[in-house]
Amino acid sequence: MRNIFLFLLMSYFAYGTCNLTPEQKKTVIEVQQNCLKKTGATAEMVLDAFAGKFTDAPEFKKQLVCVKMEQGVIDEAGAYHKDILKEHMLKLLPDEAAIDSMLEKCYVVQEDLEQTAYDMIKCFHKVKSS
Numbered sequence: 001m002r003n004i005f006l007f008l009l010m011s012y013f014a015y016g017t018c019n020l021t022p023e024q025k026k027t028v029i030e031v032q033q034n035c036l037k038k039t040g041a042t043a044e045m046v047l048d049a050f051a052g053k054f055t056d057a058p059e060f061k062k063q064l065v066c067v068k069m070e071q072g073v074i075d076e077a078g079a080y081h082k083d084i085l086k087e088h089m090l091k092l093l094p095d096e097a098a099i100d101s102m103l104e105k106c107y108v109v110q111e112d113l114e115q116t117a118y119d120m121i122k123c124f125h126k127v128k129s130s
Helices: 002-015 022-039 043-050 058-071 082-092 096-106 113-129
Strands: none
Touching (some): 043 058, 058 082, 082 096
16 A cells, blocks of 8 residues: 555656655655554545545544644644745745735634644645636
């Protein structure tokens, strides 16, 4: 399963609009895999999300929070850091005006970390796709 996940995620990076360096791609894969082990989310959930299909399963929401914590976007106290989120987004889409617009529309922190992460990722995808 691990090899299939790696292959599919690398295929996404190869053919998607992603602007990550090989080292950054490796890090993304490692973080996703580590969080899969911790959260109970499936590789299919993650791959579907990269394609714009989001499940509302609790395990997937935990995956989103885990990844954001690993990236430093969410700290140990559960606080979101918009500046760090923006840095990570710029690696995927190097258009600062577009990122600022996405953050303006989608950066809404709620009490529930998992719901916040879920709502943001869905909003980011919707705004990017429009």
